[in-house]
Every structure is written in C-alpha cells, then in structure tokens.
Amino acid sequence: xxxxxxxxxxxxxxxxxxxxxxxxxxxxxxPGISKQIRALEDELGVQIFGRSGKHxxxxxxxxxxxxxxxxxxxxxxxxxxxxxxxxxxxxxxQLNVATTHTQARYALPEVISRFVKRYPxxxxxxxxxxxxxxxxxxxKGTSDFAIATEASHLYEDLLMLPCYHWTxxxxxxxxxxxxxxxxxxxxxxxQYPLVTYVFGFTGRSSLDTAFNKAKLKPxxxxxxxxxxxxxxxxxxxxxxxxxxxxxxxxxxxxxxVAIDASHIFDASTTRIGFRRGTVLRSYMYDFIESFAPxxxxxxxxxxxxxxxxxxVEKFFDQFDxxxx
Numbered sequence: 001x002x003x004x005x006x007x008x009x010x011x012x013x014x015x016x017x018x019x020x021x022x023x024x025x026x027x028x029x030x031p032g033i034s035k036q037i038r039a040l041e042d043e044l045g046v047q048i049f050g051r052s053g054k055h056x057x058x059x060x061x062x063x064x065x066x067x068x069x070x071x072x073x074x075x076x077x078x079x080x081x082x083x084x085x086x087x088x089x090x091x092x093x094q095l096n097v098a099t100t101h102t103q104a105r106y107a108l109p110e111v112i113s114r115f116v117k118r119y120p121x122x123x124x125x126x127x128x129x130x131x132x133x134x135x136x137x138x139x140k141g142t143s144d145f146a147i148a149t150e151a152s153h154l155y156e157d158l159l160m161l162p163c164y165h166w167t168x169x170x171x172x173x174x175x176x177x178x179x180x181x182x183x184x185x186x187x188x189x190x191q192y193p194l195v196t197y198v199f200g201f202t203g204r205s206s207l208d209t210a211f212n213k214a215k216l217k218p219x220x221x222x223x224x225x226x227x228x229x230x231x232x233x234x235x236x237x238x239x240x241x242x243x244x245x246x247x248x249x250x251x252x253x254x255x256x257v258a259i260d261a262s263h264i265f266d267a268s269t270t271r272i273g274f275r276r277g278t279v280l281r282s283y284m285y286d287f288i289e290s291f292a293p294x295x296x297x298x299x300x301x302x303x304x305x306x307x308x309x310x311x312v313e314k315f316f317d318q319f320d321x322x323x324x
Contacts, residue, residue, distance in 0.1 A: 164322045165268065173255075272288055
C-alpha cells in the first residue's frame with residue numbers, strides 16, 4: 001500500500017469518480033491512476049469502486065470506509081509537513097479560505113490586507129461558495145478554513161469557533177413608503193415583495209423564523225447569494241432588501257436607505273472552522289485572531305481539546321462577541 005494510491009482514490013472521489021478529470025488535476029495519466037487503484041484493490045482483496053465497463057460508478061460500502069481512513073491518513077501526512085515547515089520556513093506557506101461573498105466582500109478585506117503585509121511569503125487563496133461548497137472545500141482539503149454562518153449540520157466534522165454576531169437591515173429606495181417610517185414591524189415588511197438571500201445561505205433562516213413566529217408568509221420575489229446583487233434589484237424596484245447590515249456602505253449605497261431590523265430578526269453568528277486534528281501554522285493562528293481578536297492561540301488550543309460541540313459552545317458562552 002502506497003500513499004500515492006491513497007491519494008488517487010481520494011482525488012477520484014473528489015472529482016466525482018471522473019478518472020480523466022482526476023488525472024488532469026494531478027498531472028498524470030488516466031491509465032496510471034486506474035492501474036494503481038486496481039493494484040490497491042488487489043492487495044486489499046476488496047473492491048473500492050463499483051464499475052460499469054471501464055467507468056467507475058460508485059463507492060462500495062468498503063470503499064466508503066477506506067476513503068474516509070485515507071483522508072485521515074493524508075491529513076496526518078500534511079500535518080507532519082506543516083510541523084516541519086513551521087521549523088524550517090515559519091514565514092512561508094499557503095492559506096486557503098472558503099467563505100461566502102458577503103464575508104469576502106465586507107468582513108475580510110482589512111483582515112486580508114493586514115495578513116498579506118505581515119506574511120508576504122504566504123500565498124493566500126479565497127474560495128467563495130454556498131454553505132455546502134464551503135464545507136466540501138475544507139473536508140476535501142482544498143481549503144484550510146471555512147468562514148460561514150448557516151447550515152451548521154454541514155460542519156459537524158469541523159471545529160467551528162464563533163467570531164461575531166451580525167444583524168440585518170432593510171434596504172429600500174428613498175422613494176419607498178418605508179423610508180419615511182420612524183418604526184417598522186414585521187407586519188409592515190410582510191406587505192411588500194422581498195429581495196433577500198437564498199434559503200440556507202448567509203443567515204436566511206432568521207428571516208424565515210421571524211415570519212413563522214408571526215404566522216406570516218414572506219413574499220420573496222427574488223433571491224441571491226450576493227448582497228451586491230440584492231442591492232441592485234432593490235434599486236430596480238423589484239422589492240425591499242433584507243440583508244446583513246455590514247453589507248450597506250454609507251458612501252456607495254447613499255442612494256438607498258438602510259433601516260435597522262435587529263429588533264425584528266434575530267442576530268446570526270459567523271464562525272470560522274477547520275478539520276479536527278489539523279496542525280495550525282503560526283500564521284494561521286494569526287489570521288484567525290486578526291479576524292476574531294478573542295480567538296487567541298491559547299483559546300483555540302483549549303477548544304481543540306474539546307470533543308463535544310456542545311462543550312465548545314458552552315466554553316464560548318463566556319465571551320462577549322462583537323456585533324456587526
């Protein structure tokens with residue numbers, strides 16, 4: 001059994017069982033990958049993949065377990081390399097962050113600006129996507145960190161650390177009736193078409209929860225994953241926007257009116273997470289602390305010792321998280 005064989009089967013799964021695509025990403029040949037997979041299956045005496053002719057069609061029950069263990073082994077190998085690099089080249093490396101558009105556009109620019117100045121020899125890459133994509137990026141090893149708000153069930157295999165709470169604003173045109181109101185209720189909002197986030201994305205569940213509690217049904221006419229797109233359609237008069245307060249820019253969006261809706265919709269919590277067992281480089285600890293100052297190296301290492309997610313949540317209850 002070779003590490004290369006384990007890498008091949010993991011990458012084949014990452015590429016949806018497409019051996020040709022896997023070979024291309026690994027700069028090797030398709031026959032070479034197929035040969036190594038067969039050799040591993042022969043050595044183990046079980047089929048890892050089901051087949052139809054020359055095509056891989058599924059993971060077998062044994063294959064599912066073998067791939068999971070292979071991911072752990074390869075992750076451990078990466079950890080060994082990280083330990084060595086921490087001693088040989090502490091200021092050099094790579095950092096991959098997976099997050100949503102709102103975080104990338106409004107929460108991370110200052111953090112990244114400071115980071116690249118502090119670590120010019122660290123290659124930083126941003127991967128944007130939906131919650132399911134963000135989780136996959138980290139679980140498959142494409143990204144080191146996930147920064148997300150919604151769909152906590154997708155991140156059960158990660159250690160997720162709370163960073164800050166954020167609230168929502170209503171975004172309307174200056175000529176909209178709500179722009180002149182001194183106070184607004186959910187019943188007022190329910191009278192108008194809404195432009196907001198896609199379900200399961202960037203805190204959308206708080207909107208649905210608020211409407212359910214009031215026994216109202218929101219008239220959602222347009223959804224998007226991007227706060228800037230939401231503002232564009234508010235400008236076009238499609239509806240009123242419901243989005244993260246931090247995504248409203250006083251200068252760039254001065255043609256629109258932002259109305260605080262924190263009394264209507266519960267605040268959401270943004271978290272940063274990584275695979276359990278990951279060896280964090282010094283610059284990774286610095287990145288996390290720059291994003292969330294209460295997440296010091298000592299605090300993170302304490303959380304890493306906790307196995308139960310509920311224990312982690314209880315531990316962080318003592319922290320007074322900032323609100324954005």
